[in-house]
Amino acid sequence: MTAALGNPSDLRKQVLSWGAENLRDLPWRRTRDPWTILVSETMLQQTQVSRVVERLAVVLDKFPDPATCAAATAGDVVTVWAGLGYNRRPVMLHRAATQIVADHAGTVPSSLKDLLALPGVGPYTARAVRAFAFELSGAVVDTNIGRFYARIYGRKLSAREVQQFADEAAPEAHPWLWNQSVMELGALVCTKRSPSCGACPVRDLCAWAGEGADPAQGSAAVSVPQTRFEGSDRQLRGRLVDALRASPVPLTKIAATMQTDANRAEMVLAGLQRDGLAVVADSHARLP
DSSP: OOHHHHSTHHHHHHHHHHHHHHOOOOGGGSOOOHHHHHHHHHHHTTSOHHHHHHHHHHHHHHOOSHHHHHHSOHHHHHHHTTTSOOTHHHHHHHHHHHHHHHHHTTOOOOSHHHHHTSTTOOHHHHHHHHHHTSOOOOOOOOHHHHHHHHHHHTSOOOHHHHHHHHHHHOOSSOHHHHHHHHHHHHHHTSOSSSOOGGGOTTGGGOSOTTOSSOTTTTOTTSOOOOOOOTTSHHHHHHHHHHHHHHSOEEGGGHHHHHTSOHHHHHHHHHHHHHTTSOEEETTEEEOO
């Protein structure tokens, strides 16, 4: 631990000052609407920012609030989600909207407990909604922030340590700007492959500062390379869901749609059914 982080006031001052001047103008940063924040944070999970910028308005135009989303079918949400990948996310968003309507009169809750109780909402998303929609104090931890703290402390961190150090560093005031700024530092400066240490506003507080083995590799909360997509079940699932967005698919054509053999197609379809992404009726597969 660096001496400066024992008293994080310098870190806070430098990060907040940098963030005030360098945050990108992104659509979800122009609002404090809790539903918009929940939708955007769900979309941003493992999807490029540029793609979410393109699609956010489309999704929100179709589902401007939890009640509208809940009144639709899960298949409707999956359909409008086209191009964003990871198709379990729209299913979980639909379930979350349904629970928000049932338990919170259609208003996204602000308490951490209530947010964590929503389907598909984990610690990151719950804290992001609190900080970015309600401007409540607390530390958000995503892969960019996890990488930032591993490098600041100069060693691999456990998940518990990442959250602990993030909590200790977070100021009570300015939770929106603080969390956006740390996240943006990780996205633009303290990047995974080519960190710009010379441009980092907290280089003098960083135990790593680009020298030696990167402590972020293998550290908790830091993303790891995914398995090969080509030929994977993820690819086959995506092919079928894309086809189902257009129309139901006869069971006799499932294997051809996925471009695989019948046995594997059957297993992949069963997985989609378990995940709420497909239903089978009248010898056809269709969206729920």
